[in-house]
Amino acid sequence: xxxxxxxxxxxxxxxxxxxxxxxxxxxxxxxxxxxxxxxxxxxxxxxxxxxxxxxxxxxxxxxxxxxxxxxxxxxxxxxxxxxxxxxxxxxxxxxxxxxxxxxxxxxxxxxxxxxxxxxxxxxxxxxxxxxxxxxxxxxxxxxxxxxxxxxxxxxxxxxxxxxxxxxxxxxxxxxxxxxxxxxxxxxxxxxxxxxxxxxxxxxxxxxxxxxxxxxxxxxxxxxxxxxxxxxxxxxxxxxxxxxxxxxxxxxxxxxxxxxxxxxxxxxxxxxxxxxxxxxxxxxxxxxxxxxxxxxxxxxxxxxxxxxxxxxxxxxxxxxxxxxxxxxxxxxxxxxxxxxxxxxxxxxxxxxxxxxxxxxxxxxxxxxx
Numbered sequence: 001x002x003x004x005x006x007x008x009x010x011x012x013x014x015x016x017x018x019x020x021x022x023x024x025x026x027x028x029x030x031x032x033x034x035x036x037x038x039x040x041x042x043x044x045x046x047x048x049x050x051x052x053x054x055x056x057x058x059x060x061x062x063x064x065x066x067x068x069x070x071x072x073x074x075x076x077x078x079x080x081x082x083x084x085x086x087x088x089x090x091x092x093x094x095x096x097x098x099x100x101x102x103x104x105x106x107x108x109x110x111x112x113x114x115x116x117x118x119x120x121x122x123x124x125x126x127x128x129x130x131x132x133x134x135x136x137x138x139x140x141x142x143x144x145x146x147x148x149x150x151x152x153x154x155x156x157x158x159x160x161x162x163x164x165x166x167x168x169x170x171x172x173x174x175x176x177x178x179x180x181x182x183x184x185x186x187x188x189x190x191x192x193x194x195x196x197x198x199x200x201x202x203x204x205x206x207x208x209x210x211x212x213x214x215x216x217x218x219x220x221x222x223x224x225x226x227x228x229x230x231x232x233x234x235x236x237x238x239x240x241x242x243x244x245x246x247x248x249x250x251x252x253x254x255x256x257x258x259x260x261x262x263x264x265x266x267x268x269x270x271x272x273x274x275x276x277x278x279x280x281x282x283x284x285x286x287x288x289x290x291x292x293x294x295x296x297x298x299x300x301x302x303x304x305x306x307x308x309x310x311x312x313x314x315x316x317x318x319x320x321x322x323x324x325x326x327x328x329x330x331x332x333x334x335x336x337x338x339x340x341x342x343x344x345x346x347x348x349x350x351x352x353x354x355x356x357x358x359x360x361x362x363x364x365x366x367x368x
Contacts (some may be wrong), residue, residue, distance in 0.1 A: 039360035042314055049356060050350030051141075053096040053103070054321030055118075062118075062345045063321050064103055065356065066091045068167065068311070073105055073116070075125060076347070076356070085125050087114045095142040095151060097165060104142055104151055105126070111136040113153065115168060133170040143185040143194065145209060152194050152207075154182040159198065162212055176214045178205055183225050184270075188251070189233035197224035197238060204238055206254055214297075216254040220247040226270035226282075226319075235299055239268045239282060239356050246271070248281070248298055260298055262305040263290055270319050274344065281346060283317040284310075290317060290348060290359065311359060315352025322346055322361075 009172040050066040054284040064078040072084040080270055086105025095104040103116040103125075115129040133155075139153035144165065158179040162172040180201030187194055191217075194207040204224060206216040221240025229236045229251065236249040244265035248258040273280055278295040293308035323345040346359040349367070 002129050018024070018088075040313055041358040042355050043358070044351070044353070044355045046354055048091045048351050048354055049074070050351075051318065052319040052321040052347055052349055054323060054347060055096065055098055063323060064094060064096065065347075065349060066094050066105060068092050068108070071107075073103070085116060085127065087127070088112045088130065093139065093141045093153070094096050095144050097144040097148050097151075100148045100165065102144075102165065104144065105151075106139045106142050106153060108139045111139060112216050113142075113151075113163070114146060129168045131163060131168050131170075133161065135159065135170055135173045140182055141185045143187045145183045145187050145194075146191045147188065150209070151242070152185055152187075154196070157181050160185075160194075160207070174207060174212050174214075176205065178203060178214060178217045183223075183228055186227040186229060186236070189229055193251075195227055195229075195236060197227055197243075199223050199225065202240075202242075204236075204249065205293060205357060218254060219247060220245075220249075220256060221245045221259065223278065225268075226272075226283075228271050228273050230273065230295060231300075235254065235295075235358075237271050237298055239271045241267055241269055241285070244268065246298060251323055256296075258303060260301065260303055260305065262291075264289065264305065264308070264310055269317075272322065275322055276344075279361075281320055283318050283320055283348065285351075287319065288312055288315055288352075290320070290346065313348050313359060314350040314356040316350060317357070318349045318351050321347050323358075333345055 038283045047067045047070045050068050052065050054063045065074040067074050071089055072086050074084050076082050087105045088110030090109035092108045093106030101118040104113040113131040113349055114127050117126055117128045135155050137156040142153040144151050151165055153161050154160040158175055160174045161170045164171050180198045182196045183199035184197045191209055202222050204218045204220055205214050208215045220238050222242030224238050225241045226239045231241040234251055236251050240246040245259040247256050250257045267285040268282050269285045270283045280293050280295055282291040289310040289312055291310055293305050297307055344361045348356055348357040
Protein backbone atom coordinates (compact mmCIF):
# COMPACT_ATOMS: atom_id res chain seq x y z
CA UNK A 1 0.00 0.00 0.00
CA UNK A 2 1.38 3.39 -0.92
CA UNK A 3 1.49 5.86 1.95
CA UNK A 4 1.28 9.58 1.33
CA UNK A 5 2.44 12.68 3.17
CA UNK A 6 2.08 16.14 1.67
CA UNK A 7 4.07 19.28 2.31
CA UNK A 8 3.67 22.57 0.50
CA UNK A 9 6.35 25.09 -0.35
CA UNK A 10 5.02 28.51 -1.37
CA UNK A 11 7.96 30.87 -1.37
CA UNK A 12 9.91 32.85 -3.93
CA UNK A 13 13.67 33.23 -3.84
CA UNK A 14 15.32 35.66 -6.22
CA UNK A 15 18.53 36.55 -4.42
CA UNK A 16 21.58 34.60 -3.31
CA UNK A 17 21.10 35.67 0.33
CA UNK A 18 17.60 34.18 0.54
CA UNK A 19 18.81 31.10 -1.29
CA UNK A 20 21.45 30.51 1.37
CA UNK A 21 18.81 30.75 4.11
CA UNK A 22 16.65 28.16 2.38
CA UNK A 23 19.63 25.91 1.73
CA UNK A 24 20.23 25.87 5.51
CA UNK A 25 16.57 25.00 6.17
CA UNK A 26 16.34 22.30 3.50
CA UNK A 27 19.92 20.98 3.89
CA UNK A 28 20.79 21.48 0.24
CA UNK A 29 23.36 23.47 -1.65
CA UNK A 30 22.57 26.83 -3.17
CA UNK A 31 22.71 26.67 -6.97
CA UNK A 32 24.57 28.97 -9.26
CA UNK A 33 22.67 31.82 -10.89
CA UNK A 34 19.05 32.91 -10.52
CA UNK A 35 17.16 30.79 -8.03
CA UNK A 36 13.40 30.71 -7.89
CA UNK A 37 10.93 28.83 -5.71
CA UNK A 38 7.78 27.97 -7.59
CA UNK A 39 4.65 26.67 -5.86
CA UNK A 40 5.85 23.12 -5.16
CA UNK A 41 3.69 20.38 -3.67
CA UNK A 42 5.57 17.26 -2.52
CA UNK A 43 3.73 13.96 -2.03
CA UNK A 44 5.54 11.20 -0.10
CA UNK A 45 5.21 7.75 -1.68
CA UNK A 46 7.24 5.45 0.55
CA UNK A 47 8.86 3.93 -2.56
CA UNK A 48 11.36 5.07 -5.18
CA UNK A 49 9.75 6.51 -8.35
CA UNK A 50 11.54 5.71 -11.59
CA UNK A 51 10.16 6.68 -15.00
CA UNK A 52 7.18 8.97 -15.64
CA UNK A 53 4.98 9.38 -18.71
CA UNK A 54 1.99 11.72 -18.98
CA UNK A 55 -0.99 11.94 -21.32
CA UNK A 56 -1.76 15.36 -22.73
CA UNK A 57 -5.30 14.92 -24.00
CA UNK A 58 -8.33 16.77 -22.52
CA UNK A 59 -10.24 13.64 -21.52
CA UNK A 60 -7.33 12.04 -19.71
CA UNK A 61 -4.34 13.79 -18.14
CA UNK A 62 -3.01 10.92 -16.07
CA UNK A 63 0.60 10.59 -15.04
CA UNK A 64 1.99 7.03 -14.92
CA UNK A 65 4.96 6.33 -12.64
CA UNK A 66 6.89 3.06 -12.31
CA UNK A 67 7.45 2.00 -8.69
CA UNK A 68 10.19 -0.62 -8.97
CA UNK A 69 10.38 -1.66 -5.32
CA UNK A 70 6.61 -2.09 -5.18
CA UNK A 71 6.33 -4.00 -8.49
CA UNK A 72 3.61 -1.64 -9.68
CA UNK A 73 2.68 1.44 -11.68
CA UNK A 74 1.25 4.43 -9.84
CA UNK A 75 -1.60 6.09 -11.75
CA UNK A 76 -2.09 9.77 -10.91
CA UNK A 77 -5.42 10.89 -12.42
CA UNK A 78 -6.76 14.38 -12.21
CA UNK A 79 -10.38 13.23 -11.84
CA UNK A 80 -9.99 10.42 -9.32
CA UNK A 81 -7.77 9.35 -6.42
CA UNK A 82 -4.41 7.72 -7.12
CA UNK A 83 -4.22 3.96 -7.42
CA UNK A 84 -1.64 1.36 -8.43
CA UNK A 85 -1.60 -1.36 -11.06
CA UNK A 86 0.41 -4.54 -10.39
CA UNK A 87 3.22 -5.09 -12.89
CA UNK A 88 6.07 -7.59 -13.09
CA UNK A 89 9.19 -7.75 -10.96
CA UNK A 90 11.04 -4.45 -10.58
CA UNK A 91 9.36 -2.30 -13.24
CA UNK A 92 11.66 0.52 -14.30
CA UNK A 93 10.99 1.67 -17.86
CA UNK A 94 7.62 2.72 -19.24
CA UNK A 95 6.41 3.76 -22.70
CA UNK A 96 3.10 5.32 -23.72
CA UNK A 97 1.25 4.80 -26.99
CA UNK A 98 -1.25 7.60 -26.57
CA UNK A 99 -3.29 7.05 -29.73
CA UNK A 100 -3.66 3.35 -29.03
CA UNK A 101 -4.25 3.91 -25.29
CA UNK A 102 -1.58 1.44 -24.26
CA UNK A 103 1.16 1.47 -21.65
CA UNK A 104 4.21 -0.78 -21.90
CA UNK A 105 5.91 -1.41 -18.55
CA UNK A 106 9.44 -2.82 -18.64
CA UNK A 107 10.03 -5.26 -15.78
CA UNK A 108 13.79 -5.30 -15.22
CA UNK A 109 14.03 -8.28 -12.85
CA UNK A 110 11.02 -10.10 -14.31
CA UNK A 111 12.50 -9.99 -17.84
CA UNK A 112 9.08 -9.18 -19.22
CA UNK A 113 6.86 -6.36 -20.48
CA UNK A 114 3.41 -5.71 -19.03
CA UNK A 115 0.91 -4.33 -21.55
CA UNK A 116 -1.75 -2.15 -19.93
CA UNK A 117 -4.95 -0.97 -21.58
CA UNK A 118 -5.95 2.59 -20.69
CA UNK A 119 -9.72 2.84 -20.42
CA UNK A 120 -11.55 6.13 -20.09
CA UNK A 121 -13.79 4.46 -17.53
CA UNK A 122 -12.97 5.34 -13.94
CA UNK A 123 -10.13 3.15 -12.64
CA UNK A 124 -10.43 1.14 -15.83
CA UNK A 125 -6.77 0.30 -16.43
CA UNK A 126 -5.87 -3.35 -16.68
CA UNK A 127 -2.98 -5.59 -17.69
CA UNK A 128 -4.03 -7.30 -20.92
CA UNK A 129 -0.81 -9.08 -21.89
CA UNK A 130 2.68 -9.99 -20.73
CA UNK A 131 5.52 -10.21 -23.26
CA UNK A 132 8.60 -12.36 -22.71
CA UNK A 133 11.34 -13.55 -25.04
CA UNK A 134 14.71 -15.35 -24.83
CA UNK A 135 16.34 -12.11 -26.03
CA UNK A 136 15.38 -10.35 -22.79
CA UNK A 137 18.41 -10.19 -20.48
CA UNK A 138 18.92 -6.68 -19.12
CA UNK A 139 15.67 -4.77 -19.48
CA UNK A 140 15.85 -0.98 -19.64
CA UNK A 141 14.17 1.92 -21.37
CA UNK A 142 11.55 1.72 -24.13
CA UNK A 143 9.78 3.91 -26.68
CA UNK A 144 6.85 3.52 -29.09
CA UNK A 145 7.18 4.81 -32.66
CA UNK A 146 4.90 7.75 -33.52
CA UNK A 147 2.77 5.55 -35.79
CA UNK A 148 2.24 3.14 -32.90
CA UNK A 149 3.35 0.12 -34.88
CA UNK A 150 6.53 -0.82 -33.01
CA UNK A 151 7.92 -0.81 -29.49
CA UNK A 152 11.71 -0.56 -29.14
CA UNK A 153 13.16 -1.87 -25.87
CA UNK A 154 16.68 -2.02 -24.50
CA UNK A 155 16.93 -5.72 -23.66
CA UNK A 156 20.65 -6.25 -23.05
CA UNK A 157 23.90 -4.35 -22.59
CA UNK A 158 24.38 -4.37 -26.37
CA UNK A 159 20.97 -5.10 -27.86
CA UNK A 160 17.51 -3.69 -28.56
CA UNK A 161 14.37 -5.68 -29.30
CA UNK A 162 11.70 -4.55 -31.74
CA UNK A 163 8.18 -5.61 -30.74
CA UNK A 164 5.04 -5.51 -32.83
CA UNK A 165 2.29 -3.69 -30.93
CA UNK A 166 -0.26 -5.68 -32.95
CA UNK A 167 0.95 -9.16 -31.99
CA UNK A 168 2.89 -8.29 -28.80
CA UNK A 169 5.82 -10.40 -30.04
CA UNK A 170 9.49 -9.72 -30.74
CA UNK A 171 9.99 -9.36 -34.49
CA UNK A 172 13.68 -8.44 -34.50
CA UNK A 173 16.68 -8.03 -32.19
CA UNK A 174 19.15 -5.29 -33.11
CA UNK A 175 22.80 -5.58 -32.11
CA UNK A 176 25.71 -3.32 -32.97
CA UNK A 177 29.33 -3.03 -31.82
CA UNK A 178 28.69 0.57 -30.76
CA UNK A 179 25.91 -0.37 -28.32
CA UNK A 180 27.23 0.06 -24.79
CA UNK A 181 24.63 -0.02 -22.03
CA UNK A 182 21.71 1.81 -23.66
CA UNK A 183 20.37 4.26 -21.10
CA UNK A 184 17.49 6.05 -22.84
CA UNK A 185 15.48 5.70 -26.04
CA UNK A 186 13.72 8.46 -27.97
CA UNK A 187 11.62 8.26 -31.14
CA UNK A 188 12.06 10.73 -33.98
CA UNK A 189 9.10 13.07 -34.43
CA UNK A 190 8.78 12.04 -38.09
CA UNK A 191 9.30 8.30 -37.50
CA UNK A 192 12.66 8.13 -39.28
CA UNK A 193 14.88 7.15 -36.37
CA UNK A 194 15.19 5.74 -32.88
CA UNK A 195 17.83 7.53 -30.82
CA UNK A 196 19.73 5.48 -28.21
CA UNK A 197 21.98 7.10 -25.60
CA UNK A 198 24.92 4.81 -24.81
CA UNK A 199 25.83 5.44 -21.16
CA UNK A 200 29.20 3.65 -21.36
CA UNK A 201 29.95 4.52 -24.97
CA UNK A 202 29.55 8.30 -24.60
CA UNK A 203 27.57 8.39 -27.81
CA UNK A 204 24.09 8.41 -29.32
CA UNK A 205 23.31 5.61 -31.75
CA UNK A 206 20.80 6.39 -34.48
CA UNK A 207 18.66 3.50 -35.75
CA UNK A 208 16.72 3.69 -39.00
CA UNK A 209 13.12 2.58 -38.41
CA UNK A 210 13.01 1.42 -42.03
CA UNK A 211 15.94 -1.00 -41.88
CA UNK A 212 16.37 -1.41 -38.10
CA UNK A 213 20.10 -0.86 -38.50
CA UNK A 214 22.44 1.71 -36.98
CA UNK A 215 22.95 4.48 -39.54
CA UNK A 216 25.01 6.87 -37.39
CA UNK A 217 26.92 7.01 -34.12
CA UNK A 218 27.29 10.52 -32.72
CA UNK A 219 29.88 11.21 -30.03
CA UNK A 220 28.52 13.31 -27.17
CA UNK A 221 29.57 13.93 -23.54
CA UNK A 222 30.23 11.44 -20.77
CA UNK A 223 27.44 9.08 -19.63
CA UNK A 224 24.61 10.40 -21.83
CA UNK A 225 21.17 9.75 -20.38
CA UNK A 226 17.89 11.54 -21.16
CA UNK A 227 17.07 12.97 -24.59
CA UNK A 228 14.28 15.02 -26.12
CA UNK A 229 13.56 16.22 -29.65
CA UNK A 230 12.03 19.57 -30.53
CA UNK A 231 8.49 19.37 -32.00
CA UNK A 232 9.71 20.51 -35.43
CA UNK A 233 12.06 17.52 -35.51
CA UNK A 234 15.15 19.63 -36.18
CA UNK A 235 17.04 19.33 -32.89
CA UNK A 236 17.81 16.62 -30.34
CA UNK A 237 18.94 17.61 -26.84
CA UNK A 238 21.05 15.02 -24.98
CA UNK A 239 21.83 15.24 -21.27
CA UNK A 240 25.36 14.09 -20.38
CA UNK A 241 25.31 13.10 -16.71
CA UNK A 242 29.03 12.42 -16.43
CA UNK A 243 30.26 15.66 -17.97
CA UNK A 244 27.50 17.99 -16.71
CA UNK A 245 26.55 19.19 -20.17
CA UNK A 246 23.92 19.09 -22.92
CA UNK A 247 24.74 18.08 -26.48
CA UNK A 248 22.68 19.72 -29.22
CA UNK A 249 22.32 17.51 -32.32
CA UNK A 250 21.18 18.62 -35.76
CA UNK A 251 18.82 15.77 -36.68
CA UNK A 252 18.92 16.40 -40.43
CA UNK A 253 22.72 16.28 -40.45
CA UNK A 254 22.96 13.69 -37.62
CA UNK A 255 25.81 15.73 -36.17
CA UNK A 256 26.49 17.58 -32.92
CA UNK A 257 26.50 21.35 -33.35
CA UNK A 258 26.88 22.65 -29.80
CA UNK A 259 27.75 21.57 -26.27
CA UNK A 260 26.07 23.56 -23.50
CA UNK A 261 27.64 23.74 -20.05
CA UNK A 262 26.75 25.70 -16.94
CA UNK A 263 27.95 25.76 -13.30
CA UNK A 264 24.42 24.90 -12.16
CA UNK A 265 24.56 21.48 -13.85
CA UNK A 266 25.03 18.83 -11.17
CA UNK A 267 24.64 15.29 -12.49
CA UNK A 268 21.74 16.07 -14.86
CA UNK A 269 19.59 13.02 -15.63
CA UNK A 270 16.51 13.77 -17.72
CA UNK A 271 15.31 16.54 -20.02
CA UNK A 272 11.79 17.29 -21.27
CA UNK A 273 9.98 20.00 -23.20
CA UNK A 274 6.80 21.80 -22.29
CA UNK A 275 4.11 20.60 -24.74
CA UNK A 276 2.82 24.06 -25.64
CA UNK A 277 5.62 26.56 -25.02
CA UNK A 278 9.32 26.58 -25.77
CA UNK A 279 10.81 25.81 -22.35
CA UNK A 280 13.14 22.97 -21.42
CA UNK A 281 13.30 21.29 -17.98
CA UNK A 282 16.42 19.45 -16.77
CA UNK A 283 16.57 17.37 -13.57
CA UNK A 284 19.76 17.89 -11.54
CA UNK A 285 20.20 14.74 -9.45
CA UNK A 286 22.79 15.96 -6.95
CA UNK A 287 21.54 19.49 -6.25
CA UNK A 288 17.82 18.72 -6.13
CA UNK A 289 17.05 21.39 -8.72
CA UNK A 290 15.11 21.56 -11.96
CA UNK A 291 16.96 23.82 -14.38
CA UNK A 292 14.63 25.80 -16.66
CA UNK A 293 15.84 27.31 -19.93
CA UNK A 294 14.34 28.25 -23.27
CA UNK A 295 14.76 26.03 -26.33
CA UNK A 296 16.26 29.01 -28.15
CA UNK A 297 19.03 29.29 -25.56
CA UNK A 298 20.11 25.71 -26.27
CA UNK A 299 19.77 26.01 -30.05
CA UNK A 300 21.17 29.47 -30.69
CA UNK A 301 23.00 30.35 -27.50
CA UNK A 302 26.71 30.73 -26.89
CA UNK A 303 27.11 27.45 -25.02
CA UNK A 304 25.90 28.60 -21.58
CA UNK A 305 22.52 28.92 -19.87
CA UNK A 306 22.12 32.68 -20.00
CA UNK A 307 18.62 33.56 -18.83
CA UNK A 308 17.93 30.21 -17.19
CA UNK A 309 16.95 29.61 -13.58
CA UNK A 310 16.62 26.81 -11.03
CA UNK A 311 13.76 25.42 -8.97
CA UNK A 312 14.55 23.38 -5.87
CA UNK A 313 12.14 20.41 -5.69
CA UNK A 314 13.70 17.86 -3.34
CA UNK A 315 16.33 15.14 -3.11
CA UNK A 316 17.54 13.39 -6.25
CA UNK A 317 15.01 14.45 -8.90
CA UNK A 318 15.03 11.99 -11.77
CA UNK A 319 12.29 11.66 -14.39
CA UNK A 320 9.59 14.24 -15.21
CA UNK A 321 6.31 14.81 -17.04
CA UNK A 322 3.93 17.73 -17.65
CA UNK A 323 0.23 17.92 -16.68
CA UNK A 324 -1.70 20.43 -18.85
CA UNK A 325 -3.41 23.47 -17.38
CA UNK A 326 -6.95 23.77 -16.13
CA UNK A 327 -7.44 20.40 -14.41
CA UNK A 328 -7.77 19.30 -10.80
CA UNK A 329 -4.92 17.13 -9.55
CA UNK A 330 -6.45 14.66 -7.07
CA UNK A 331 -3.07 13.66 -5.75
CA UNK A 332 -4.35 11.56 -2.83
CA UNK A 333 -7.45 11.59 -0.61
CA UNK A 334 -7.43 14.79 1.40
CA UNK A 335 -4.52 16.39 -0.47
CA UNK A 336 -6.14 17.51 -3.71
CA UNK A 337 -5.17 20.76 -5.39
CA UNK A 338 -6.10 22.42 -8.67
CA UNK A 339 -3.70 23.52 -11.34
CA UNK A 340 -5.72 26.58 -12.19
CA UNK A 341 -6.68 27.64 -15.70
CA UNK A 342 -3.66 29.06 -17.45
CA UNK A 343 -1.17 27.03 -15.38
CA UNK A 344 0.51 23.70 -16.10
CA UNK A 345 2.28 21.44 -13.61
CA UNK A 346 5.59 19.63 -13.83
CA UNK A 347 5.53 16.17 -12.23
CA UNK A 348 8.96 15.19 -10.84
CA UNK A 349 10.04 11.88 -9.30
CA UNK A 350 12.22 12.43 -6.22
CA UNK A 351 14.29 9.30 -5.71
CA UNK A 352 16.02 10.62 -2.58
CA UNK A 353 12.76 11.63 -0.88
CA UNK A 354 10.72 8.67 -2.20
CA UNK A 355 8.21 11.25 -3.33
CA UNK A 356 6.61 13.11 -6.23
CA UNK A 357 6.88 16.89 -6.61
CA UNK A 358 4.25 18.93 -8.48
CA UNK A 359 5.66 22.25 -9.70
CA UNK A 360 3.43 25.15 -10.76
CA UNK A 361 4.89 26.33 -14.07
CA UNK A 362 2.88 29.51 -14.36
CA UNK A 363 4.55 31.77 -11.83
CA UNK A 364 8.00 32.50 -13.19
CA UNK A 365 7.61 32.31 -16.96
CA UNK A 366 3.83 32.10 -17.45
CA UNK A 367 4.34 28.82 -19.27
CA UNK A 368 0.84 27.39 -19.60
